[in-house]
Amino acid sequence: MPPAPHAPVPGADPVRAARAGLCRLVEPTDPTAMLLLAALGPVAALEIASGRRPIAAAEHTGLVRAGAEAGYGPRQIDLRRALDRWAGRAAELHPAADLDAAARAGAWFAVPEDPDWPEALADLGLFQPIGLWGRGERRLLPFPAARSVAVVGSRDCSGYGRQVTLELAGALAARGWTVVSGGAYGIDQAAHSAALATGTGEPPTVSVMACGIDRLYPRGNEELLRCVEAAGLLLSEAAPGCTPSRYRFLQRNRIIAALSAGTVVVEARWRSGAQNTAHHADGLSRPVGAVPGSVHAGTSAGCHRLVREGSAVLVTDAEDVLELVQPLGTATTGTAATCAARERGSVVDGLSQPDRVLLDALPLRARSRPDRLVRVAGLSPREVLGGLRRLEERGLADGTGEGWRRRR
Amino acid sequence: MPPAPHAPVPGADPVRAARAGLCRLVEPTDPTAMLLLAALGPVAALEIASGRRPIAAAEHTGLVRAGAEAGYGPRQIDLRRALDRWAGRAAELHPAADLDAAARAGAWFAVPEDPDWPEALADLGLFQPIGLWGRGERRLLPFPAARSVAVVGSRDCSGYGRQVTLELAGALAARGWTVVSGGAYGIDQAAHSAALATGTGEPPTVSVMACGIDRLYPRGNEELLRCVEAAGLLLSEAAPGCTPSRYRFLQRNRIIAALSAGTVVVEARWRSGAQNTAHHADGLSRPVGAVPGSVHAGTSAGCHRLVREGSAVLVTDAEDVLELVQPLGTATTGTAATCAARERGSVVDGLSQPDRVLLDALPLRARSRPDRLVRVAGLSPREVLGGLRRLEERGLADGTGEGWRRRR
Numbered sequence: 001m002p003p004a005p006h007a008p009v010p011g012a013d014p015v016r017a018a019r020a021g022l023c024r025l026v027e028p029t030d031p032t033a034m035l036l037l038a039a040l041g042p043v044a045a046l047e048i049a050s051g052r053r054p055i056a057a058a059e060h061t062g063l064v065r066a067g068a069e070a071g072y073g074p075r076q077i078d079l080r081r082a083l084d085r086w087a088g089r090a091a092e093l094h095p096a097a098d099l100d101a102a103a104r105a106g107a108w109f110a111v112p113e114d115p116d117w118p119e120a121l122a123d124l125g126l127f128q129p130i131g132l133w134g135r136g137e138r139r140l141l142p143f144p145a146a147r148s149v150a151v152v153g154s155r156d157c158s159g160y161g162r163q164v165t166l167e168l169a170g171a172l173a174a175r176g177w178t179v180v181s182g183g184a185y186g187i188d189q190a191a192h193s194a195a196l197a198t199g200t201g202e203p204p205t206v207s208v209m210a211c212g213i214d215r216l217y218p219r220g221n222e223e224l225l226r227c228v229e230a231a232g233l234l235l236s237e238a239a240p241g242c243t244p245s246r247y248r249f250l251q252r253n254r255i256i257a258a259l260s261a262g263t264v265v266v267e268a269r270w271r272s273g274a275q276n277t278a279h280h281a282d283g284l285s286r287p288v289g290a291v292p293g294s295v296h297a298g299t300s301a302g303c304h305r306l307v308r309e310g311s312a313v314l315v316t317d318a319e320d321v322l323e324l325v326q327p328l329g330t331a332t333t334g335t336a337a338t339c340a341a342r343e344r345g346s347v348v349d350g351l352s353q354p355d356r357v358l359l360d361a362l363p364l365r366a367r368s369r370p371d372r373l374v375r376v377a378g379l380s381p382r383e384v385l386g387g388l389r390r391l392e393e394r395g396l397a398d399g400t401g402e403g404w405r406r407r408r
Numbered sequence: 409m410p411p412a413p414h415a416p417v418p419g420a421d422p423v424r425a426a427r428a429g430l431c432r433l434v435e436p437t438d439p440t441a442m443l444l445l446a447a448l449g450p451v452a453a454l455e456i457a458s459g460r461r462p463i464a465a466a467e468h469t470g471l472v473r474a475g476a477e478a479g480y481g482p483r484q485i486d487l488r489r490a491l492d493r494w495a496g497r498a499a500e501l502h503p504a505a506d507l508d509a510a511a512r513a514g515a516w517f518a519v520p521e522d523p524d525w526p527e528a529l530a531d532l533g534l535f536q537p538i539g540l541w542g543r544g545e546r547r548l549l550p551f552p553a554a555r556s557v558a559v560v561g562s563r564d565c566s567g568y569g570r571q572v573t574l575e576l577a578g579a580l581a582a583r584g585w586t587v588v589s590g591g592a593y594g595i596d597q598a599a600h601s602a603a604l605a606t607g608t609g610e611p612p613t614v615s616v617m618a619c620g621i622d623r624l625y626p627r628g629n630e631e632l633l634r635c636v637e638a639a640g641l642l643l644s645e646a647a648p649g650c651t652p653s654r655y656r657f658l659q660r661n662r663i664i665a666a667l668s669a670g671t672v673v674v675e676a677r678w679r680s681g682a683q684n685t686a687h688h689a690d691g692l693s694r695p696v697g698a699v700p701g702s703v704h705a706g707t708s709a710g711c712h713r714l715v716r717e718g719s720a721v722l723v724t725d726a727e728d729v730l731e732l733v734q735p736l737g738t739a740t741t742g743t744a745a746t747c748a749a750r751e752r753g754s755v756v757d758g759l760s761q762p763d764r765v766l767l768d769a770l771p772l773r774a775r776s777r778p779d780r781l782v783r784v785a786g787l788s789p790r791e792v793l794g795g796l797r798r799l800e801e802r803g804l805a806d807g808t809g810e811g812w813r814r815r816r
Contacts, residue, residue, distance in 0.1 A: 027765060027786045084788030085762075092783065164703055243784075245768035247761075292700030292712060295572055295724040304700060307715060307722045314715045314722065316703040353655075354493075357435060360653035375500070378435045380492030 018042035019111045019131040021095035024239035025049055025086050028251035029127045031072060032082040038126055039066035042111075050090040051083060070126050102240055107135045107213045120145030123284050124258050129237040132255075133213035136233040140203040143233075147201065148178040149325055150260035152253075152277055153187025153267040158299045161267035164291055165190035168264065171318035173199035180260045182252065183207035183225055183234070185218060187266045196227050203232030206259065210252040211244040212236060250276050257281040262325035264289040264315060268302030275302065278311040287324045289315035351390075354379055358387040359396060359406065367403030426450035427519045427539040429503035432647035433457055433494050436659035437535045439480060440490040446534060447474035450519075458498040459491060478534050510648055515543050515621045528553030531692050532666050537645040540663075541621035544641040548611040551641075551667075555609065556586040557733055558668035560661075560685055561595025561675040566707045569675035572699055573598035576672065579726035581607035588668045590660065591615035591633055591642070593626060595674045604635050611640030614667065618660040619652040620644060658684050665689040670733035672697040672723060676710025683710065686719040695732045697723035759798075762787055766795040767804060767814065775811030 019042045026033040026049065036045040039062040048055045055063070060079075067077045099109055110117055111131045118141060121128050134141065151169045153161060169179045169191040179195035181188040188207075195205035207228045209217065213236045216222040228234055237255065238248060253273060257263050257280040265288065268274030278288045290312035293300030306312035315321050351359065354377075361377035362368065368376070373384045388404055391397035398407050427450045434441035434457065444453040447470040456463045463471070468487075475485045507517055518525055519539045526549060529536050542549065559577045561569060577587045577599040587603035589596040596615075603613035615636045617625065621644045624630040636642055645663065646656060661681060665671050665688040673696065676682030686696045698720035701708030714720035723729050759767065762785075769785035770776060776784070781792045796812055799805035806815050 025786075030786075081788065085786060085791060087788065088779075088782035089786055160702060160704075245765070247765045247768050291703060292708070292715075292722070293703075294568060294701060295699060296568075300700070301724070304722055304724050307700075308724075308728070314700070314712055316709070316712050316716075320716065357653070357655045360655050371496070374496035378433075378438075378493060378497055380489065380495070383493060 015042050015113055016109060016111050016131070017095045017099065018046040020098050020109055020239070021046045021093050022049065022130045023133075023237065024093055024095065024098060025089050026130075028129070028237055028248060029254070030082070031070075031126075032077055032079060033086075033130075034126045035063055035066045035070065035072065035077060036079075037130065038070070039063045042130075046095075048079075049083070049086055050093055051087060055079065098240055102133060102213065105214050105240075107133055107240070108138050109133050110138075110141060116142040118142055118145065118259060121255070121258050124254060127254065129255060131237065133236045133238070133240065134233055135213055135229045136203065136231075140233055143178050143201075143203055143206070145259050146261050147176065148180050148206070148260045149321060150180045150256045150263040150277075150281075151187070151191035151266060152181055152256065152263060153265055153274065154269060154272060154299055154302075155184050155186040155188075156299070157186035157190070157267045158293075158297060160293060160297070161187055161291075161299055162190045165266045166194045168194075168266065168291070168318055168321065170194035170198045172321060173197075173201060173204050175318075175322075176201045178203055178232075179205045180256055181205070181207060182249075182256060183209050183217075183221060183228070185220065189221055189224060191266075192224055192228055196224075196231055199231070205232045207232070207234050208252055208255045208259065209234060209236045209244070210238065210248040212238050212240040212242040214240045215243075217244055249273060253277045254280040254284075257284055257286055260286065260325075262287040262289060262321070264291065264321055264324075265303055265306060265312065266291045267293065267297075267299040268306070269298055270301040270305060272302045274306060275311075278306050282311060288312040289321055289324045291315060351394075354383045355387045355390055358384060359391055362391070362397055362404060362406040364406050364408070367400065367405045369403040373404065423450050423521055424517060424519050424539070425503045425507065426454040428506050428517055428647070429454045429501050430457065430538045431541075431645065432501055432503065432506060433497050434538075436537070436645055436656060437662070438490070439478075439534075440485055440487060441494075441538075442534045443471055443474045443478065443480065443485060444487075445538065446478070447471045450538075454503075457491070457494055458501055459495060463487065506648055510541060510621065513622050513648075515541055515648070516546050517541050518546075518549060524550040526550055526553065526667060529663070529666050532662060535662065537663060539645065541644050541646070541648065542641055543621055543637045544611070544639075548641055551586050551609075551611055551614070553667050554669050555584065556588050556614070556668045557729060558588040558664045558671040558685075558689075559595070559599035559674060560589055560664065560671060561673055561682065562677060562680060562707055562710075563592050563594040563596075564707070565594035565598070565675045566701075566705060568701060568705070569595055569699075569707055570598045573674045574602045576602075576674065576699070576726055576729065578602035578606045580729060581605075581609060581612050583726075583730075584609045586611055586640075587613045588664055589613070589615060590657075590664060591617050591625075591629060591636070593628065597629055597632060599674075600632055600636055604632075604639055607639070613640040615640075615642050616660055616664045616667065617642060617644040617652070618646065618656040620646050620648040620650040622648045623651075625652055657681060661685045662688040662692075665692055665694055668694065668733075670695040670697060670729070672699065672729055672732075673711055673714060673720065674699045675701065675705075675707040676714070677706055678709040678713060680710045682714060683719075686714050690719060696720040697729055697732045699723060759802075762791045763795045763798055766792060767799055770799075770805055770812060770814040772814050772816070775808065775813045777811040781812065 047053050064074050149172050165187050173179050173195035178201045179191050181191040192205050211217045216225040253276050263281045265274040281288045290303035290306040307314045358377050370384050455461050472482050557580050573595050581587050581603035586609045587599050589599040600613050619625045624633040671689045673682045689696045698711035698714040715722045766785050778792050782789050
């Protein structure tokens with residue numbers, strides 16, 4: 001069977017091979033590399049970045065122009081220094097071998113030139129991933145960010161954070177939303193687990209990892225990540241074999257933010273990747289939600305900080321999250337129903353102010369005559385008599401020959 | 409000893425007696441009564457409201473003009489209906505006796521004409537209290553709202569809410585702030601208790617009650633309220649003998665808001681007086697803070713709602729509250745110190761991006777040579793060697809002949 005157009009033969013495509021090489025060569029979001037790529041395309045960018053040939057004068061002009069468009073001055077694009085930086089890895093560059101090895105391991109490599117490249121990633125502009133290594137059914141790749149929510153948080157979460165994540169991610173997944181997270185311990189783990197358990201979306205869950213796609217990291221989540229692969233997607237911009245680093249974790253967060261309509265931080269410490277995630281989402285004009293918790297819990301301090309600083313909206317349940325990520329007016333009836341349920345519960349709704357005063361004045365046990373209610377409530381006889389009738393109609397008061405009392 | 413000018417002989421003053429009578433006759437914030445008072449002054453207002461004489465044509469013109477200034481059309485000022493409403497109580501009006509009884513019970517009655525009337529109450533405009541019945545040392549009455557915080561919340565609070573209130577109100581009172589609350593069970597009780605225990609302000613705490621000043625309601629707080637009276641103030645706009653009603657509780661909240669630089673809601677259910685308190689504070693341009701809690705706790709649902717709806721700022725401790733109630737730049741050094749302490753804690757602060765990448769690449773146990781770090785980190789040899797030196801200076805890396813590793 002010939003390969004489908006969206007899954008070309010690995011290595012057969014110079015653009016794909018060049019992007020695979022660049023993935024290996026440079027750290028994510030390296031500005032000089034990204035400008036080379038934007039100005040000259042992947043093949044020329046790799047030739048120059050790997051030191052196989054010097055940059056031509058016309059190419060350099062294009063690079064400076066691309067820099068100016070992105071807000072970088074000519075002095076900020078220090079290509080000589082960048083080449084120094086990349087030289088160590090350039091010697092070990094075998095993109096065709098990387099692609100072959102990935103294919104043997106059941107992984108694929110998607111590039112922005114592919115028709116199934118997720119559209120939402122274009123919102124990252126210059127910092128769109130060079131390519132994405134993936135595992136799982138490739139047909140799921142173009143899942144819409146408009147129906148995805150990122151659920152993220154601390155690795156060292158509390159039992160509370162785990163429970164809230166299970167509820168939140170479970171409810172969102174059950175409604176067909178794709179839950180995007182980072183595959184880590186703690187909140188990420190709970191988010192993926194809940195989505196796998198209840199998810200009806202295609203895919204139910206996506207894990208964007210900071211290490212090479214051939215690694216299932218952390219080890220304790222290996223089984224979970226295999227389940228994510230079986231039902232959804234594992235994605236990474238890092239070349240196969242790459243280890244996760246703090247820097248890559250932080251850069252990875254921009255992809256999680258871009259692939260989702262909004263990001264929910266369930267638990268985060270005062271200093272944490274949550275601030276970084278919120279920053280990425282904000283830069284993408286994607287809303288951020290944060291779950292509150294005890295003021296004594298260090299695991300919620302980062303969430304409270306996000307809300308205080310105006311970087312996130314406080315969310316308490318899936319309804320709040322849907323309100324956040326769905327444009328106004330597109331919310332499902334579930335949201336309206338929940339609001340109605342919340343609004344219920346007070347018997348005084350719809351009562352006029354004098355009728356509320358009268359209701360307050362009605363005794364619960366003994367009975368009170370209207371003339372006494374006139375004095376106690378400070379209302380006119382007409383207001384008392386009319387009010388008693390209205391309260392009776394609503395089942396809030398009952399009267400006998402001995403007087404009136406409030407009905408519970 | 410002759411009475412001090414701020415504590416005139418009860419009953420000797422027609423203005424004071426008229427206001428005492430109006431307190432008894434009308435419910436708090438009755439618009440028609442408030443307009444009569446604003447237009448004609450207390451003596452004439454009481455004569456007309458109690459039905460002792462009809463309103464004169466010129467007086468009626470003044471009433472309509474006062475209404476127009478306050479945004480009420482002539483049709484909204486239905487004096488005839490109001491007189492009907494007040495007639496039941498007018499028959500039992502004995503302001504001189506009320507003032508005498510209050511004085512015998514150790515209470516006093518302050519009016520806006522008194523020099524020690526709290527200035528901040530003027531912010532209530534038309535709905536300034538007609539007068540305030542008080543217990544406690546009268547010299548404490550003109551306490552400044554600028555150094556007061558209202559700490560309020562549910563009667564049926566959780567253990568968490570009680571604990572947070574004790575910490576928050578205790579810390580604020582220890583810094584000399586007056587804690588204003590409502591004397592109820594739950595959060596109010598904890599707020600008063602903490603302020604009495606640690607307070608250094610004058611007064612440490614003030615309880616604004618919804619019932620007559622002769623009652624210590626609820627009964628279970630009788631001892632606490634006696635302590636508030638001994639160290640601070642009990643205040644009420646309700647005439648002696650009045651019972652608390654839901655309507656009076658809600659109106660009382662406006663006085664709590666007006667007497668404070670800001671209001672903190674520690675715990676509140678979805679439907680609760682907290683929304684009302686926030687509304688009052690907002691109308692007075694006073695900031696509102698709300699303490700977060702578990703999303704599973706009904707006792708925090710109202711706080712989360714206030715934050716979500718933008719009616720309150722999320723606050724987690726006394727520092728957050730001070731930031732809320734103190735104008736920018738007037739915060740004590742304590743706030744700055746706490747921020748500094750919060751900001752500490754990350755070793756990567758002040759490191760350049762390449763140095764952060766290098767730090768990530770350093771192994772914790774085994775040692776790595778610079779040439780290997782060049783490949784792993786994707787940095788130039790110059791960046792690696794310079795970076796290792798900088799990390800070593802900061803105590804973040806140590807190198808031997810066998811290579812480099814990260815220091816914890």
